[in-house]
Amino acid sequence: MSRICIEGLAKSYGRGTVLGGIDLDVAPERLTVFCGPPGSGKSVLFRVIVGLEAPDAGRILVDGADITPLPAARRTIGYVPQSFALFPHMSVFDNVAYPLKLQGVERAEIARRVAQAAELLRISKLLRKRPSELSGGEKQRAALARGILKDARIFILDDPLVGLDFKLREGLMEDLAEMRAELGATFLYATSDPLEALMMADDLVVLDGGRVADANRVDRLYAEPRHLRAAELVGFPRCNVIPGKLEGDICTTALLRFRVVAERAPAPDVVVVIRPEQVVFADGAAHPPGAPGGVGTVQLLEDLGAECVVHLAAAGETLVTTAPSRAVAHLDVGAPYPFVLRPRGISVFDRASGARIGSGDA
Amino acid sequence: MPDIRLLGLTRRFGSIVAVNDVTMTFPEGTVTCLLGPSGCGKTTLMRMIAGLEAPSRGTIAFGERDVTRLPARLRDVGMVFQYPVMYRTLTVQENIELALQHDRRFAHDDRRRRVEEVLDVLHLSDQRDRRMAALDSGTRQKVAVGRAIARSCDVILFDEPTTNVEVHAKLQLLRAFKEFRTRFRQTIIYVTHDQTEAMTLADQIALMRDGRISQCSPPRELYDYPDSEFGGWFLGNPGMNFIEPSGERDGGVVFDVFPHPLAAPAGGAARLRAGIRPEYVRLCPPGSAGAVPARLLRRAITIGGQYLLTLAVGQARLKAKVAPDQGAALPTDLAVECPLEHVMLFRDNARLAEAPRALAARASVF
Numbered sequence: 001m002s003r004i005c006i007e008g009l010a011k012s013y014g015r016g017t018v019l020g021g022i023d024l025d026v027a028p029e030r031l032t033v034f035c036g037p038p039g040s041g042k043s044v045l046f047r048v049i050v051g052l053e054a055p056d057a058g059r060i061l062v063d064g065a066d067i068t069p070l071p072a073a074r075r076t077i078g079y080v081p082q083s084f085a086l087f088p089h090m091s092v093f094d095n096v097a098y099p100l101k102l103q104g105v106e107r108a109e110i111a112r113r114v115a116q117a118a119e120l121l122r123i124s125k126l127l128r129k130r131p132s133e134l135s136g137g138e139k140q141r142a143a144l145a146r147g148i149l150k151d152a153r154i155f156i157l158d159d160p161l162v163g164l165d166f167k168l169r170e171g172l173m174e175d176l177a178e179m180r181a182e183l184g185a186t187f188l189y190a191t192s193d194p195l196e197a198l199m200m201a202d203d204l205v206v207l208d209g210g211r212v213a214d215a216n217r218v219d220r221l222y223a224e225p226r227h228l229r230a231a232e233l234v235g236f237p238r239c240n241v242i243p244g245k246l247e248g249d250i251c252t253t254a255l256l257r258f259r260v261v262a263e264r265a266p267a268p269d270v271v272v273v274i275r276p277e278q279v280v281f282a283d284g285a286a287h288p289p290g291a292p293g294g295v296g297t298v299q300l301l302e303d304l305g306a307e308c309v310v311h312l313a314a315a316g317e318t319l320v321t322t323a324p325s326r327a328v329a330h331l332d333v334g335a336p337y338p339f340v341l342r343p344r345g346i347s348v349f350d351r352a353s354g355a356r357i358g359s360g361d362a
Numbered sequence: 363m364p365d366i367r368l369l370g371l372t373r374r375f376g377s378i379v380a381v382n383d384v385t386m387t388f389p390e391g392t393v394t395c396l397l398g399p400s401g402c403g404k405t406t407l408m409r410m411i412a413g414l415e416a417p418s419r420g421t422i423a424f425g426e427r428d429v430t431r432l433p434a435r436l437r438d439v440g441m442v443f444q445y446p447v448m449y450r451t452l453t454v455q456e457n458i459e460l461a462l463q464h465d466r467r468f469a470h471d472d473r474r475r476r477v478e479e480v481l482d483v484l485h486l487s488d489q490r491d492r493r494m495a496a497l498d499s500g501t502r503q504k505v506a507v508g509r510a511i512a513r514s515c516d517v518i519l520f521d522e523p524t525t526n527v528e529v530h531a532k533l534q535l536l537r538a539f540k541e542f543r544t545r546f547r548q549t550i551i552y553v554t555h556d557q558t559e560a561m562t563l564a565d566q567i568a569l570m571r572d573g574r575i576s577q578c579s580p581p582r583e584l585y586d587y588p589d590s591e592f593g594g595w596f597l598g599n600p601g602m603n604f605i606e607p608s609g610e611r612d613g614g615v616v617f618d619v620f621p622h623p624l625a626a627p628a629g630g631a632a633r634l635r636a637g638i639r640p641e642y643v644r645l646c647p648p649g650s651a652g653a654v655p656a657r658l659l660r661r662a663i664t665i666g667g668q669y670l671l672t673l674a675v676g677q678a679r680l681k682a683k684v685a686p687d688q689g690a691a692l693p694t695d696l697a698v699e700c701p702l703e704h705v706m707l708f709r710d711n712a713r714l715a716e717a718p719r720a721l722a723a724r725a726s727v728f
Contacts, residue, residue, distance in 0.1 A: 165399050165400055165555060166555065166556065166557070167399060167595075167596060167601070168399075170599070170600050170601070174672075177660060195664065195665065198662060198663045198664065199662045199663070199664060199670070200662075201662075218662075218663065219663060219690075222663055222667070235667070236664075236665055236666075237665075237666070238529075275666075275667055276666045276667070277666045277667035277668075277686050299537060300533065300536060300537045300540060300562075301562065302536070302558055302561075302562045303558065303561035303562050303581060303582075304557075304558050304561070304598075304599055304665065305557070305558075305561060305585050305597050305598040305599065305639075306598060306599070306639065306640070306641040306683060307641075307665055307666060307668075309666075311533065311537075321666075322665060322666030324641070325582075325585075329582060333537075333540050333541070333544075
């Protein structure tokens, strides 16, 4: 099964708190992405789970068994550090076999198990090659093979695609999703790229300053983030954060007024989070009378091919939105950009604490 | 500011051909992005234009002037590097002034006016007295851009200038770039591996692969009509779907993603592939005309809350990009349409001029 429970995990270096008491349930046989800015604690959390660092407090349970006292070698967790970390001077076989050699496993047994892992990951033909002769996807498979050798049911990948070419990453993400489906194991995956996080995740954990800002199934977290930081750190392009006032159940901002369905005690000073897709291009007749919105001025148009990211100035705010390139690619900087706002799904947060208050009514 | 023309330009490093017989023109006053994956030769090509690398063969001409053998300092080329090169102890204004000091084309008063203009167009006026060391990486890079555009050189080369700045500063730089283009019209050659940057900034994109120019076109044309599968794949997030035929029937070519066989193009079905971009694959009610059954394998949130679907259609795999409200809740069994007006055919990696045509559609005419 491989369910991981993390209880009260804390870690400091000198005065700096890196993990500030983390409680988390990681579901088995799913891919959980840990995202957050550099320094949010992802790597340290992973190193503690793998056993490369000891926590100051707290424990880690795998299927109910406390693994915190176990040394790294005795934890059946496959670990893929950044950029795969293969030894360049060794063959793929020696790279994959390395942890077993360290454990003093017999040569014949090593050969048998490497062959088995290589077959599962379809790298049997590559075992004699050097890492420099492999493609990105093959390197990834070789790095995962090491984990499989340990009979791991849990794989931990620490930002494995960081620094790689965009197109290479696209292919590797796909490869990894397929591989995971074949292996059926529990995957923990760290990235600071908000789009990669969304694309890879079944479940998402947002870390910020060594604490969990939110943890949920990916589409729930995207639609209803429970903390402002989770809203800001998940999604591409980045969401719009706009100050507002909440009086009764009516929220007023420079851009729109709308009714809020509160889930907890409201506060008068709030911020609202408007996802780029909630700002809808309303060229010509498409603008329904009375709908909230306005006319912005194009500041920059980034063409992604299928869609454009449009940066607007509107009512003293900067707004980021997306639109199909076919509809907007002809617009120049300075062009007027009529838009409608959809209050449904706009999240409202307490400005002071960042806690979620509720969201816009339909 | 004349055109820049390359003729049969080649650069070898031992047995490796980094740039292979490149012939192309950078028209006067335009922005050309050299785009491609790492190792495609784009940086070597740019370094040869700058005079920092000598070609093994071929010529480089600035207008009528052959500059192939001319040393870099005599080429009158401005450069913006990945890391800004400047005087850290001087102010923003002094750094820009210094770039103009040896430019004899400006009289003293003109120089001052030029500096003002550059500070203004890059929105640096209020930071003119700050020292470089006190600035963030994005602003420093902006000053580097200012130094390059202030001079009246024929051509400015940009070598991945946004690589080492954070996202917000990168947007500022792109905006500054767009803005100065409205007033300064130097010929610009901009090297990048980032397709969005190229699509956003370029008048034309020279897409490179293995030392050669794969295609040189305006951005939208390159995206909409890639000459090769490579272009279809490299541009887009994700790139184009390519579908192999699953057989031949009634004199046509069968693809699992179309309900009817396609008329075989001249040359037959051999090594044929059909290409369609993910945003053109449409979800539709089961049984509707043009639709084929599809099974949903994976669903992920992507750019702007859209959903990226991975679908199994017969033996084929298909990526589809659908709007947020369409993708929110989906059953496993779906129907999709790949509209023929958005499909192109490729053979041996090259796009065929012939548009795809359904056999059944032709039969119904009679």
